[in-house]
Amino acid sequence: MGRPPCCEKVGIKKGPWTPEEDIILVSYIQEHGPGNWRSVPTNTGLLRCSKSCRLRWTNYLRPGIKRGNFTPHEEGMIIHLQALLGNKWAAIASYLPQRTDNDIKNYWNTHLKKKLKKFQSAIDPHMASDSTTSTSHQLNIVSRRSLSEGSLDNMASHVTLKNNQSSTYASSTANISRLLEGWMRSSPTPKTLSNTNHLKLNASDDLQDQETPAGNLVSRREELESILSYENLNNVASWDRSTCDSTQSDNKLNPRCGRVANDGEIIHDDHLVPDHDQKNKQIIRCESSTSAPPLSFLEKWLLDESAGQVDDDQMMELSPMSSV
DNA sequence: AATCGCGCCAACCGCATCGCG
């Protein structure tokens, strides 16, 4: 016999919430605070299961939720974070505090997937059907431009134009890197990167052994570019993402299973191959800092990339929200 | 005006994970 449904109790109401139910729930939470959802239906008299109450609160009634259209910047962030983290909607949502994971998930499924398809067709018809080409990698290219230029639609037309200019474009990592490199040069906030070394497409590169230019910013950028490289992204896509579970509110996000020191510096645990070992999980999960935690590596990078495009309000949004 | 098809999104379902005794 299978597991009984969560809300099998007779008399439990399902379906859309009424304004009256919303009011009851909100006033209860105002008084008692969110949490202890099990007791909410009993204490309020709501004929809803605890899950339903929690979902209604977190996805709809919670204060500070922004509804309506996603901005191009939000779009870019979602695409980029999705490429890095996969379908970890809660983790992605923590970087867009005004959006719920459900919202982001819906937006991804209804809008961004389609846009990606459109983009794939534009960038290379073969690529779109080539299962060996990492979707994450394509998305990273898209998202970085999207962050910089404002929208995915612009990106698709940009790439179409680029393809027309060069009929020899092929879905190779080299060409992809060239595309990315071209963008890096045209980035609104160019950085002093080593021209020869700033795209690393070999997953066997040992990051620890690389000589990096002085300055954390540059080394981190190189770090990320390595992460974003084709092979590494495939790795990221294939390993169990839970090993870098960023849903823990006090963890620093580190896409490559390193540790993030309090100053934001990445510390690699290269011996920690992604696996299901719980002990490793404990190590991989990054230590939380004390008050006013520093921006994570990824946040800094995102901020950096979109500099000049992001207004102050959006900047504020970049801090991962502590769980409610 | 009626019907159909489709897109969107709130909500559900079930598994995973956490936390406590």
Next chain:
DNA sequence: CCGCGATGCGGTTGGCGCGAT
């Protein structure tokens, strides 16, 4: 360490609205 209840998360569904025919 283990079991169990509570909570979190992500995939999926169903209903509503709207445009096309």
